[in-house]
Amino acid sequence: MAYPLEIARSQRFSSTKRYTVSLLTIRLVFIFCIASLLFFTPSESNALEPVDKKVSLDECIAIALENASTTKKAENSLRLQGADILRSYGNFLPKISASASYIPYSLSRSYTDLTGSANQTKKIKTKSETIDLTLTTSLNIFNGFRDYASLQAALKREDAGRFSLSRAKQAIVFDVTQAYYQVLLNQEILAITRENLLSTKDQLTLTDRQFQIGLKSMIDLYQQQAEAANSELSVIQAENQLERSRLELLRRLRIDPLTRLTLAPVPKNLFTTLPENIDINALIAAGLEKRPDLKGAELETRAAKWQITQYRGALYPKFDLNFNISTSGTESLSRSIGGDTIDYSYPPLLDQLENLTGYSVVLSMNWAIFDGFQTRYAIEQAKINYLNQRLDYDDLKSDIQIELQQAASEYSAARKSIESAKTNLKAARAAYEGIKRKYDLGAAGFVELSTSRAALFSAMSSLSQATYTLALQKNTLDFATGNVPIY
Secondary structure (H helix, E strand, O other), rough: OHHHHHHHHHHHHHHHHHHHHHHHHHHHHHHHHHHHHHHOOOHHHHHHHEEEEEEHHHHHHHHHHHOHHHHHHHHHHHHHHHHHHHHHOOOOOOOEEEEEEEEEEEEEEEEEEOOOOOOHHEEEEEEEEEEEEEEEEEEEEEEHHHHHHHHHHHHHHHHHHHHHHHHHHHHHHHHHHHHHHHHHHHHHHHHHHHHHHHHHHHHHHHHHHHHHOOOOOHHHHHHHHHHHHHHHHHHHHHHHHHHHHHHHHHHHHHHOOOEEEEEEEOOOHHOHHHHHHHHHHHHHHHHHHHHHHHHHHHHHHHHHHHHHHHHHHHHOOOEEEEEEEEEEEEEEEEEEEEOEEOOOOOOOOHHHHHHEEEEEEEEEEOOOOOOOOOHHHHHHHHHHHHHHHHHHHHHHHHHHHHHHHHHHHHHHHHHHHHHHHHHHHHHHHHHHHHHHHHHHHOOHHHOHHHHHHHHHHHHHHHHHOOOOOOOHHHHHHHHHHOOOOOO
């Protein structure tokens, strides 16, 4: 016989065992879930890894033209202009409308006095089934040339939309080319800073050995260490600048931001085939002839002028020619007067529709003699719009001439700066090599060596910047002229 204490202990042990088993089961399930996350999700993590992509300038331009939202918006606007032209053409065509009604069952009740006495009033109940068909056409004969003016304005706006699309593509080509050259320039600057870092580290190693044998002081060693640290900082800054320019290029391409771009170098003869002298008068004449946005502004101005004619048409009477054809039929007509039912025998419904067809030709005139000055306000609004468009066109024409003069001046300055940069680099390299030999022999101090190295690094960077600045200015000159090729 078990005592109550032993029974309680036995129950407590069994419950503890069940709790341990359930806890072990929960742990196993938890471990299985963790293992599933570790072994079955690498594909998702791999999807977030950067993708390497090597592209050329032409490929970058093609990608940007395909993905840019500005070109898509311009194409959508051009598509809408095409629909507007179709609508304007439709104003010259007759308007056709058709209507039909079918009443399967109609019941009406009324009272009538057949004999003229109130005591003889009888109730009438009528049942019927009817069909009505109507076809109407309307052709405008004259409306003050509003249709013609509307069509001409729509045609001009569509042509302006084409030029706007062309200019939007040119802007994308210009922007991507600028960003592409900037990445290449930053790559060269990074290479120069790394070369400078290697030079300072080699000099640090040499200075440390000279310090060990007593040729250099502790101050020279510390100064060289500081110079090497400063060179490392310059490399870090150049890497950051390069990464920033790559991200800006990715922004313009509208592709996966995690893509790692490797840019193909530009042809070697790119900078040697650029023109030396520029005829500013010929450049301005070419710009005024080729700029798509200037042509678009001119067409927008002409469209605004046609709108004045369109609104003036409301001052004249409007003549329309209308033609109507209609028919109807009635079936199952019965009438009850009092208690008597009268049945009507009608021909078949199709025969009624054929025999009861009616026609009408109407020539109508509508002339708004006074509309509360609404037409006058619309005309004045169109005139003001035309004048504003004309002012915008003149301003754009003047701005183009100024832009071309600025671009030509900056291009000439960039070309001249290359020769100066080459001369500066040659002198800076010779000075650095001479001072470095004197420093190694102890005949020159660290300040002279550091100054000459900084001058050499600045000269190398200046030559790279001047070279790419010339290419950038040539791209700017082409964009200002409207001579940007669209791939």
